[in-house]
Amino acid sequence: MMLTKEDVTKTVHDIYERVREKSFEEGDMLINALHAIQDHYGNYIPLEAAETLKELTGLPLSKIYGVMTFYTMFSNKPRGKYVIRFCKSLPCHVRRGRSVIEALKGKLGIGFTETTEDRLFTLEESSCLGLCGVSPVMMINDEAYGNLTPERVEEIVDAIVTRERSDEE
Amino acid sequence: MPVVESTVLICAGGACISAGEKSTKQALEEKLREYALDGVVRVVETGCMAACDLGPIVVVYPEGVFYQKVTSEAARTIAEEHLLKGRVVDDYLYKSAEGDLRRRPQEEIPFFTKQVKVATRNLGVIDPLDIDEYIARDGYFALNKVLTEMTADEVIKQLKESALRGRGGAGFPTHLKWDFSRKAEGNPKYVICNADEGDPGAFMDRAILEGDPHSVVEAMTIAGKVIGAERGYVYCRAEYPLAIDRLNTAIERAREYGFLGENIMDSSFSFDIEIRIGAGAFVCGEETALINSIEGKRGIPKVKPPFPATNGLWGKPTLLNNVETFANIPQILLKGGKWFSRFGVEGSRGTKVFALAGKINNTGLVEVPMGTSLRELIFDIGGGIPGGKQLKAVQTGGPSGGCIPLEHMDTPITYDALTELGTILGSGGMVVMDEDDCMVDVAKFFLEFTVDESCGQCTPCRDGTRQMLNMLEKITVGEGSEEDLEALKELGEHIMKTSLCGLGQTAPQPVVSTMRFFWEEYLAHVHESKCPAKRCKSLTRIVIREEKCVGCTACARVCPVDAISGVIKEKHTIDPEICTRCGACLEVCRFDAISKVSP
Numbered sequence: 001m002m003l004t005k006e007d008v009t010k011t012v013h014d015i016y017e018r019v020r021e022k023s024f025e026e027g028d029m030l031i032n033a034l035h036a037i038q039d040h041y042g043n044y045i046p047l048e049a050a051e052t053l054k055e056l057t058g059l060p061l062s063k064i065y066g067v068m069t070f071y072t073m074f075s076n077k078p079r080g081k082y083v084i085r086f087c088k089s090l091p092c093h094v095r096r097g098r099s100v101i102e103a104l105k106g107k108l109g110i111g112f113t114e115t116t117e118d119r120l121f122t123l124e125e126s127s128c129l130g131l132c133g134v135s136p137v138m139m140i141n142d143e144a145y146g147n148l149t150p151e152r153v154e155e156i157v158d159a160i161v162t163r164e165r166s167d168e169e
Numbered sequence: 170m171p172v173v174e175s176t177v178l179i180c181a182g183g184a185c186i187s188a189g190e191k192s193t194k195q196a197l198e199e200k201l202r203e204y205a206l207d208g209v210v211r212v213v214e215t216g217c218m219a220a221c222d223l224g225p226i227v228v229v230y231p232e233g234v235f236y237q238k239v240t241s242e243a244a245r246t247i248a249e250e251h252l253l254k255g256r257v258v259d260d261y262l263y264k265s266a267e268g269d270l271r272r273r274p275q276e277e278i279p280f281f282t283k284q285v286k287v288a289t290r291n292l293g294v295i296d297p298l299d300i301d302e303y304i305a306r307d308g309y310f311a312l313n314k315v316l317t318e319m320t321a322d323e324v325i326k327q328l329k330e331s332a333l334r335g336r337g338g339a340g341f342p343t344h345l346k347w348d349f350s351r352k353a354e355g356n357p358k359y360v361i362c363n364a365d366e367g368d369p370g371a372f373m374d375r376a377i378l379e380g381d382p383h384s385v386v387e388a389m390t391i392a393g394k395v396i397g398a399e400r401g402y403v404y405c406r407a408e409y410p411l412a413i414d415r416l417n418t419a420i421e422r423a424r425e426y427g428f429l430g431e432n433i434m435d436s437s438f439s440f441d442i443e444i445r446i447g448a449g450a451f452v453c454g455e456e457t458a459l460i461n462s463i464e465g466k467r468g469i470p471k472v473k474p475p476f477p478a479t480n481g482l483w484g485k486p487t488l489l490n491n492v493e494t495f496a497n498i499p500q501i502l503l504k505g506g507k508w509f510s511r512f513g514v515e516g517s518r519g520t521k522v523f524a525l526a527g528k529i530n531n532t533g534l535v536e537v538p539m540g541t542s543l544r545e546l547i548f549d550i551g552g553g554i555p556g557g558k559q560l561k562a563v564q565t566g567g568p569s570g571g572c573i574p575l576e577h578m579d580t581p582i583t584y585d586a587l588t589e590l591g592t593i594l595g596s597g598g599m600v601v602m603d604e605d606d607c608m609v610d611v612a613k614f615f616l617e618f619t620v621d622e623s624c625g626q627c628t629p630c631r632d633g634t635r636q637m638l639n640m641l642e643k644i645t646v647g648e649g650s651e652e653d654l655e656a657l658k659e660l661g662e663h664i665m666k667t668s669l670c671g672l673g674q675t676a677p678q679p680v681v682s683t684m685r686f687f688w689e690e691y692l693a694h695v696h697e698s699k700c701p702a703k704r705c706k707s708l709t710r711i712v713i714r715e716e717k718c719v720g721c722t723a724c725a726r727v728c729p730v731d732a733i734s735g736v737i738k739e740k741h742t743i744d745p746e747i748c749t750r751c752g753a754c755l756e757v758c759r760f761d762a763i764s765k766v767s768p
Contacts, residue, residue, distance in 0.1 A: 024400055024443055027483070030465030035407070035446055070467040070624075071448030073407050085408075089369035090564060092251075092599045093528035093614060099751035102729040127451055127622070129408050130372035132598070133221020133533045134184045134528030142410040146187035150729060150753055 005048050011053040012037060030057060030067060034074055042080040043122070043141075049075075080115045082160060084108075085126035086138045097136035104138075104152030107157050120164060121157070174209045174571035175252055176230045180293060182217030182376055183411055184533075185224035189240065190214075193225045197243035200248035207699035210252055216380015218293035220280060221533040223263070229246065233273050236261040266530075266552070279549045280531045285512060287520045288336075288496040289373070289536045292380035295701045297415050300422040303383040309428055311499035312394075313385050314434045319502070320396045321351060328498070330506025332518035337363055337454075337491030338569065339671070340584045343498075346488060349478035351396040353486035358398035360389050361463070363403035363491045364412070365447055365454040368567030369618070371598030373522040374492035376534055378405065380411035380495065382419035386442060388495035390429060391502070393440040395490050401442040404459050407449060416444060451568075451622035455670050456489045469624040470670035491596070493522055507641065517583035522597055525551045528558065529601040544578040547601060558603040561702075562686070566595030568622075569675035570617045570680020570683040572608060591682045595673075607704035608687040609694055613641040623673070630673030633664040637680060643690065647698030647768075654691055658684065703765040706750045710766050715740050717762035723762060724754035 015036045016029070021031050033053065037046050050064045057064070068074045085093075086101055103113055108121055115122040131137040134146030138153070145156055179185075179194050190433060194212065201207045218226045223237035227247065234257055243261050250258045250283040258552030263274040275281045286292075295302035303309070315324055328344035335341045350358065362385055366374040372566060374542050378385065389401045406412050420442050423429040431439045452458045460482050462468040481487020497519065501509045510518040517539035523546060527534050530552030537546065543563060547553070554560050562572035571592035573580065580586050587594045602611065616638040623630045640657050643649045661677030668674045693699045700708040713724070713733075718740045725733040725741060732748040745753075755763050 022443070024402075024441075025483070028402075028443075028445065028463055028465055031448060031462065032445065035448065045483050051384065066467055067465065071450050073449035081504070088618075090611070090614060094527045094600065094602055094606055095230040096752060096756075099729065099753040102749050102751045103753070106729045126408065127367060128371070128616075130366060130375040131184050131187055131221075132370050132372055132524060132600075134188055134224065135532075137187060137524060139408070144183060144187035146184055150727065 003046055003048065007054045007079075008046055008048040011040065012049045014055070015040060016056050020088055030059070030064070031071075035067060038074060042081065043083050044075045046078060047076055078115075078119070080104065080119050080122035081164075082120060082140050083122045083124060084140050085124050086127070087127075087129045087131070087136065088125040089128035091128075091132035092136040095135045097148075099150055100136050100148045100153055104153045106156070107154050120161070138144070172209065173211045176211045176213060177232065177252070178213050178215050178218075178228045179225040180216075180218040180224060181214035182221075182379055183372075183409075184221040185226060186411070188224040191240050192241045193227065193244045197227070197244040197248055200245050200309070203226055204248065204253045205254055206248070213296045214298075215295060215600070216292040216297045217289075217376040217534060219284070219289070219533045219535065220531060222531060228275075233275070235263055235274050255726055256296055259723055277308070280533075280535070280552065283545070283550050284512070284536050285520050285538055285731065286536045287500050287509070287512075288377060288384075288493050288522055289381070289534065290500065291384065291657075292376060292534075295381070297380050297382055298418050298422075300383060300419070300426060304743050307503060308383055308499070308665065309426075312391055312428065312500040313434060314502060315391045316395055316434050316438060320350075324391070324502065325351070326397050327502055327506040331501045331509040332502065332506075332513075333494065333497055333509065334505050334517070334584065336493035336521065336596065338368070338498075338566070339595065342596065343490065343494055346478060346490065347392065347395055349476070350481075350486045350488040353479045354483075355479070355486045357395055357400065358485055359482045359487040360392045360398045360401035361477075361487055361489045362389055362394065362401070363456065363459060363489055364403050364409075364452065365459060366409075366596065367406065367451040367454045368569075368598050369594045370524060370564070370600040371596040372524045372526075373410050373534055375412050377492050377496050378409065379415050379521075382412075382416040383423065384496045384499055385416070385420050385492055386423050386429065387443060388498040390423075390433065390440050390679040391498060392488055392495075394438050396486070398488070399440050401440065402444060402445050402463055402482070403412070404445045404447065404453070404463060406447040406453075408543070413444060413446060418442070438475070450624075451618075451731065452624045452670075452672055455672055458578075458606060458670070459489070460487065461659065467590065467624070469626045470672070472669060494596075511588040514583060515580065516585050517594075521582070521594075523582075524598045525601065526553055526598070527564075527600040528560075528606070529584045529629075530555050530605040540581045542579050542581050542585055543573065546582065546599070551601070552600065552604050556603075558605065561604050561606055562583050562608065562611075563612065564600040564602065564679075565598065566593035566675075566678070567598055568618050569593060569671065569678055570595050571678050572602075572611065574686045574687060592678070605702055605704065607645075607700050607702035608683040608685055609641065609645055609700070610702075610704050612680045612683045613638065613645055616641055616676070618671070619676040623676075627667075627669040627673060629664045629667040630669070630676060633660055633668075634673075636660060637664070637677065641680070644694045645700070645705040647694065649695045651692075651695055654695060655686070698768055701766045703767045705767075709750055710745050710765050710768075711743055711748055711750055711754065711763060712766055713741050713743055715763065716763050717760050718761075719760055722762070723757045727753045727757045729753060
């Protein structure tokens with residue numbers, strides 16, 4: 001999908017207005033706006049959006065880029081439809097998280113921070129997901145999966161691929 | 170209207186959901202409709218029921234029968250057998266280590282009976298989305314009391330008597346924070362709830378927000394009244410979408426009921442709360458970094474003093490407490506500070522929620538009086554170590570903490586006792602490790618974490634931790650020397666003394682602590698290129714013992730990197746160049762033919 005600058009400007013304006021309604025003060029909006037923009041574009045923030053934010057907030061572009069790149073959850077590169085965040089935390093590590101990661105990488109054919117060719121999956125490492133009681137864990141977009149084993153991650157990926165294929169047909 | 174005969178509580182805490190709770194609930198409800206029981210059986214999704222390893226959990230009332238690991242198949246059986254025919258289904262009951270079945274483990278086994286619940290009292294008991302259920306459990310009574318009967322001085326006096334200290338990690342006396350921000354000059358003032366729980370292995374704040382969000386809303390509103398603030402923020406990490414959803418619902422309901430907004434409970438006091446969502450930066454759990462993040466900036470810490478109590482959000486007086494701290498407050502004000510301080514021991518009063526994770530039989534959340542010994546927590550309540558293995562260490566305090574070895578298991582869990590052991594109580598995460606875990610690897614693991622999460626502002630943390638990690642990497646591949654160990658110690662001391670914020674000042678702690686208790690293990694890596702726990706990849710090999718291999722191919726099939734070769738019914742071999750030492754083959758071999766060796 002090609003984005004034109006006009007489209008992005010208009011969309012970001014609309015999103016910014018929505019965020020403004022839910023804000024106490026002008027100054028606390030930037031991160032919320034970036035979240036909303038990223039959700040809208042499906043897991044990434046187009047660079048053009050930063051330019052529009054510059055006009056809307058009056059902040060220098062360097063500051064907006066600074067914020068965008070500081071936080072690991074923001075991406076200005078297009079990511080897959082499903083962002084898989086694998087928990088790299090200690091409880092997952094000591095409960096054989098490593099073998100699950102290897103299986104997941106093998107299954108997807110990609111490493112961390114990479115996206116599959118069909119743009120379906122992006123694999124990322126995550127800080128603790130707070131589901132340590134059922135470690136190892138991962139999240140796929142907003143959904144969490146616990147008690148993972150090498151076999152189970154393969155099934156989960158297969159289920160998504162099957163669902164996507166049947167949606168296409 | 171049909172009379173409800175049974176109520177089924179399903180744990181909808183994050184862990185149970187990730188173990189399949191949604192399909193369990195769906196299957197149960199389908200069956201209930203099929204049997205026309207949907208009018209007389211009420212199904213309620215609750216917050217976390219504490220025992221993560223047993224999930225998804227279903228409890229049927231009025232009998233109180235507790236079912237564990239309820240898959241959708243199990244849910245259908247329970248609907249038919251228990252709810253339709255009135256017969257308890259033994260297959261999904263709790264089984265003790267001795268093998269006997271327990272129908273009501275919540276009243277019978279130490280994991281539940283030894284708990285004293287204050288901050289988590291409503292978890293797994295009420296529907297977190299239903300404000301009426303919260304009210305039925307004395308919810309918003311404390312707020313009413315503060316608005317009608319108590320002065321700000323009296324509230325602070327009760328907090329002082331409770332001796333409550335911050336539950337987020339630093340353990341600062343809560344009443345002092347409240348008093349400082351109340352007395353601070355400046356207008357407007359702010360109340361912030363720190364829900365940026367990031368310590369690996371800690372998940373109590375998540376569970377409280379998901380299971381009892383109103384307790385936090387109520388306490389923040391009380392804080393607003395006491396310090397003179399009209400606005401509050403909850404800063405929650407983006408990794409917790411479910412907590413954010415439920416908190417949002419709670420805030421909306423509270424507004425509808427007149428517990429938030431203008432003229433709360435018809436008083437002259439107004440207060441409202443907004444949620445701000447993080448975006449994946451651990452350092453934002455540090456209070457000044459968190460404030461920067463709310464202000465729409467990079468989340469980097471500021472030099473303290475000045476403290477947020479006087480110079481917080483937008484430079485105004487700000488009260489910052491963590492989720493668990495807030496969740497205790499309504500109960501303290503209803504029952505009195507003295508009631509709370511009866512629990513615990515000198516210096517560490519009240520109860521504390523601990524998160525049990527790692528190599529422990531009963532994973533989950535437990536709230537116990539402070540001063541409980543580690544042994545009681547890990548063995549009596551936590552059920553000990555799985556697979557007959559020996560406990561090696563308990564990690565507390567996340568990347569700012571350290572590892573407590575087996576010989577110190579009788580230590581009472583208090584702020585001071587853990588500090589003496591070179592770790593911290595932190596936010597209450599306890600990661601249990603057994604003999605298969607390498608302490609050098611754990612130290613390296615935390616340094617990787619800090620290097621990743623350092624905000625980059627000050628040199629000791631940004632570059633110092635990187636250098637420490639380099640040395641640890643050398644050691645874990647067998648190329649380290651004793652000079653490296655000395656250099657690690659020395660650099661660690663410098664980083665602790667010269668870093669700007671708490672994250673940097675405590676970053677070397679995992680190394681210092683493991684060196685203190687597991688020095689021999691470091692020496693083995695350095696002198697013999699040996700990893701005694703057989704964990705460090707470069708110092709370990711996985712081998713197949715020819716005499717035991719029958720050629721069943723199970724290992725070759727499970728290997729994710731195809732490092733195992735061999736044909737059926739013939740001996741298999743592992744190519745060490747390809748093998749990642751993930752250990753998947755070890756688990757599937759039924760002939761005890763595969764083992765790890767070092768070197």
